[in-house]
Amino acid sequence: MSASTAVRIGTEPSKITRWIILGIVGVVFALPILAMIEFTFRDGLSGNYTLGHWTGLFTEESARTYRGLFQAIGNSFLLAIVTVVIVLVVLLPTMILVQLQFPKLKRVLEFVCIIPITVPAIVLVVGLAPVYSVVVSIFGSSVWTLAFAYGITVLPYAYRAIQSNLDAVDVVTLSEAARSLGANWGSVLWRVLLPNLRRGILAASFISVAVVLGEFTIASLLNRVNLQTALLQVSQSDPFVAVIFALLALGFVFILLLVIGRLGRARRDRSAS
């Protein structure tokens, strides 16, 4: 076999192969979404199509009918905000502290943060139920308290987003340089570290929002109302509206993930230049 005809094992697939793979994966993802979109334009079982389900959302009557759904959307956004705050106030400083002062604990922290991804939501709820009896006695039964549980479920995603940024920036040297220039720890954090971890922080925040907006099991089993549980309820009376809101939620999360991707690319471009 001549060198020119030799099969190179382990090389990347050809352009055509890549497009075929991308096409198949794209179809698998796109088909259900296209089916959902098509469904929202159906005029009942008549076989005709209508814009009525979309335009009907913005009538006064719909506002009354779906008040619960709109409230649930508000709940989900509140939960997303509180969850992001928990991530930024608890996880971020912990990770910076470990990176700067206790690097030997990095593996332990990573293990702890990744654990929630291996625990099924139903198992998590069984464990959280008794915890929440205490939470309720302290903070009441407001919906935002669900963010404590969500703070745990988003840990793996938020951890990865922040850690990849921490790995890309020499935070130890930067903080030592700032300290040698007279900065106290507050200034080191605020003026040097956080600006350089901005992309990781944004990515962690956006991905936390995406996870919270898509969460159903914990909210349902702990008898809280969020977007997903409300969608289920609505789908039993008006499946078209439920699918429309599901599409809107998907679109919102898609945009968030797009922004995260852009942030990552911007960082790579900057490093490359």
Next chain:
Amino acid sequence: MTITTPVPASLSTGAGATVELVDVVKDYSGHRALDNINLSIAPGEFVALLGPSGCGKTTALRSLAGLERIDGGSIRIDGVDVANVATNKRDIGMVFQSYSLFPHMTSIENVEFGLRMRNVPADERRVRAAEALEMVGLDSFATRYAHQLSGGQQQRVALARALVTRPRVLLLDEPLSALDAKVRLQLRDEIRRIQTDLGITTLFVTHDQEEALAVADRVAVMRAGTIEQIGSPEALYTTPSTPFVANFVGLSNRVNAELVDGSVSVYGQALAALGEALPDGPVTAFIRPEDIVIERDASFTGGVEATVVTSSFLGSLRRTQLKTADDTLLSVQHDVGERALPGDVVTLRLRGAAVAVSARD
């Protein structure tokens, strides 16, 4: 790029500070990184800590900076013990081995950072930062970010940033090691010029003996957490007090010799012995390549015969490897015009007056 910009008055520190490390001890989980280090640096003096990796030189510098907590002894700046003073209160300037510019700030914002931390008014801050950048020849790069600067330029900005606050002590932690040879040479000379002009007390850590010898007033050679010898570059090179120093600073040939009454007999020539007193008997002598001459005078008697193995052209000089009858390999440094071919048998003569010796291994 050679910078000749004079040092601005706004950066003048006046007299430098006295720095003293007294019986400093530092342990890392059972390993003693600094073992009762004693070092005194006079105001305005430039001292280099030189040694192999892991000898404790960076630990000593970081302890002085307050980035490492010491386990014993004291560190004094101008007579005041700063062992328990936080890094940001020690009034030091530091340039790191790895590029340490803040990536989200421009060059001038980086230089201004220390002044901002000291609440210097914005107008004065801008002027002083601009002058500091001008001092390192980068005034036209003020609005560039770190990723838009070369390694050498980044270290220049880091130097300006360290000096703009008029610190009492300047600490340089192998600031040239990541740079290519030519830039390293230029920046090395620039650092020395600026340090001399400012009169700032400076501690410079390096593992590059040529670098240390070229810039420092005094060089402290470290080994296993202790200072093996401290002295002027000339003293270290010509009169090394220990075999380690003789071996580490510059090139040395290890030659079997005999010690008799404080005099070393090497290849039939008697030389004075340097270093610790040893009992008479077999010793190892350390002879510099430039202290061995290829003798061309046919009337010369004595010396030792050796066969040329290789000869390397090194620009301004030539280094030739030779093998003696007892299979000892010797390195000889000589004029580029004086060429010996492999296989030539020549006579070698020693021209030094004294050599460092150690007990034979």
